Amino acid sequence: MADKVLNLKLIYKNKPLDTASYKKDFTNRFFIGSDKNIFWQILDKAFPEKYELVSKRGDNFSLNLRQDMEASIIKDGQTLNHEELRQQNLIKGNSLRLDDNTEGSVTFNNVWAVEYFFKEPRKYTRTPEEIALHSEFAKSPPLSREERFTRIFIILGLVFTIIGLYIGEATYVPPKVEGLEERLQRIDDFATRVQPEIEEEPVAEVTPQEGTEEKPEEEKEVQETPQEITSEDFKDMFGIDLGTGEVGDADISNEVLEITQVDEIVAATTNTEPGGGPGTGPGTGKPGGSTV
Secondary structure, three states: OOOOEEEEEEEEOOEEEEEEEEOOOEOOEEEEEOOOOOOEEOOOOOOOOOEEEEEEEOOEEEEEOOOOOEEEEEEOOEEEOHHHHHHOOOEEOOEEEEOOOEEEEEEEOOOEEEEEEEEOOOOOOOOHHHHHHHHHHOOOOOOOHHHHHHHHHHHHHHHHHHHHHHHHHHHOOOOOOOOHHHHHHHHHHHHOOOOOOOOOOOOOOOOOOOOOOOOOOOOOOOOOOOOOOOHHHHHHHHOOOOOOOOHHHHHHHHHHHHHHHHHHHHHHHHOOOOOOOOOOOOOOOOOOOOOO
């Protein structure tokens, strides 16, 4: 029996619907029933929702018969009736033993039937031509230099990535999660915190003292005394002889001397340092002397 495989076939009104094989569709137990979730659904409300049809005990299979099921078994080319099955110990109670040298079927509800038979598993044997083709084309081509480099680079990248992840996971310290009680305590501490009062130092008022009041700077008039120039000095400076003291010459000489003195004073005031005091430069009053 070890060389043959049990096969089951579902038939409805003499029309095959489906086939199930051992180790492919079932192992030690095979169920049928009226429930829609059963592999083989029997469309009959009178049939149980789930019924164990075939079970395996050791190396032998057994088919569990219901009262409305009729069995028809063929052994070594001969059909056995129910009494002959009992005589050959193929039926015990409601259990029908399935041997690999037998085949048959069970019928129920007049329209449903389940056939069983044993069949050697199909073994595929390759021809010499197929073996030669397989040995020729099954080998992968040799890798090129670029392909080897790429493969090594990818493998090293995966190795370093795994090592980095392992080190990161081993050294990772999860952040401390603040609990509800700690948050409430922190809020309470913040609410009851006493802010120190900041004392403001009084600013001393500076009272002006008597006699120290600031006065706007008054423009200081620069008074320059005219320099006296004799007729001899004038003659030496300008090469003009003012005369010897006659009246007409004296008047002219006096006026020339005054003009010269005024020009010297103006030149002296305009040649002072920048930012000089008020009263210097053009626009100030001319001290002494008459103007022309």
